[in-house]
Amino acid sequence: MLRIGPCALFPMPVRLSSHNFTPRLRGQSNNGRSGTQANICRTNRFAHFNKSRSAAFRSFGSSAARTALKASLEETWSNPNGDVLTELLPGSLWAAQRPFVWNGIDVGGKMGVVRLADGGLWVHSPVELDEALKQELESLGPVRCIVSPNFEHVKYAAQWIDAFPEAAAYACPGLAAMKPDISFTNTVGEGEAETDAAWLGEFEVAFFNCERNPFTGKSFFNEVVFFHKPTRTVFVTDVFWNYPAEAVPLQTLAWKQGMDKVYLPFYRNLMLRGRQLEYRSLVDKVLDWNFDHILPCHGTFITTGSSDGGKDPHEILSQHLLQGKPQTGVLT
Ligand SMILES: [Fe+2]
Numbered sequence: 001m002l003r004i005g006p007c008a009l010f011p012m013p014v015r016l017s018s019h020n021f022t023p024r025l026r027g028q029s030n031n032g033r034s035g036t037q038a039n040i041c042r043t044n045r046f047a048h049f050n051k052s053r054s055a056a057f058r059s060f061g062s063s064a065a066r067t068a069l070k071a072s073l074e075e076t077w078s079n080p081n082g083d084v085l086t087e088l089l090p091g092s093l094w095a096a097q098r099p100f101v102w103n104g105i106d107v108g109g110k111m112g113v114v115r116l117a118d119g120g121l122w123v124h125s126p127v128e129l130d131e132a133l134k135q136e137l138e139s140l141g142p143v144r145c146i147v148s149p150n151f152e153h154v155k156y157a158a159q160w161i162d163a164f165p166e167a168a169a170y171a172c173p174g175l176a177a178m179k180p181d182i183s184f185t186n187t188v189g190e191g192e193a194e195t196d197a198a199w200l201g202e203f204e205v206a207f208f209n210c211e212r213n214p215f216t217g218k219s220f221f222n223e224v225v226f227f228h229k230p231t232r233t234v235f236v237t238d239v240f241w242n243y244p245a246e247a248v249p250l251q252t253l254a255w256k257q258g259m260d261k262v263y264l265p266f267y268r269n270l271m272l273r274g275r276q277l278e279y280r281s282l283v284d285k286v287l288d289w290n291f292d293h294i295l296p297c298h299g300t301f302i303t304t305g306s307s308d309g310g311k312d313p314h315e316i317l318s319q320h321l322l323q324g325k326p327q328t329g330v331l332t
Contacts, residue, residue: 079097098127125153157171173189209222221237234317238298239321242294
């Protein structure tokens with residue numbers, strides 16, 4: 001189904017049904033694709049286990065097996081070390097980085113994982129769950145919360161809810177009605193439900209309900225932005241991106257240029273039309289948070305001093321959200 005939406009298609013906001021990740025075995029053949037297509041695939045491959053790593057996985061539990069699993073994925077710009085799960089802050093914050101392939105372009109995708117105060121795991125914008133990722137998570141703690149933060153990042157929600165039936169499944173406002181086939185248990189971002197959740201004591205949230213599809217007038221991303229206070233990390237899905245300006249395939253670079261030069265002005269000038277004050281209030285709320293890190297679903301992790309000449313993460317986010325100035329992240 002085609003829908004309006006810039007996350008999945010550029011330049012005009014036509015939304016595919018959901019994000020599309022393309023798993024591919026390491027060393028998998030090109031299946032008769034042309035040379036150009038093959039080059040695209042080489043840059044975008046996402047590998048599950050090869051046979052030896054599958055064997056290691058079956059004997060999971062030994063440190064040697066776990067070590068073998070650590071680098072079992074294809075190395076791509078969006079997952080440069082081929083990690084199943086990348087530790088970003090020791091013992092508290094991780095990301096599952098996967099190629100997000102759209103029309104042969106790896107536009108990068110990240111799932112965030114936080115260890116909550118009670119030892120449980122909070123999962124933001126889940127990527128496809130495989131056995132390696134499941135085992136990595138289970139070695140860290142029980143999955144307590146699965147968060148679908150906007151209308152777009154929902155492709156794997158049902159898979160995760162099935163895999164972790166004890167976890168609470170949170171949707172951004174309006175998503176549960178939009179996807180009645182997915183068994184969300186709660187809504188987060190507005191209303192009473194969120195006040196009952198103990199995990200929200202560790203977070204601040206900002207519900208970006210100010211953007212509209214200029215063609216239909218309907219809510220667009222409906223994104224909830226999160227701030228995890230203990231790790232001082234902001235989780236952003238599609239409101240902000242941080243694509244590197246280099247060290248990415250040409251197709252990805254073209255995507256970045258399109259997002260920066262066309263989509264961002266479109267968003268600011270048309271999707272927010274008539275709601276700039278509401279938008280500004282939400283941005284001010286986010287910028288008031290005392291954060292040191294930004295984990296975008298698209299692009300690279302930002303930590304104090306790591307990006308764009310060592311600029312403060314507040315400055316990076318402010319320039320993007322208030323001035324429409326795209327950032328150029330560094331690979332971390
Ligand atoms: Fe997205």
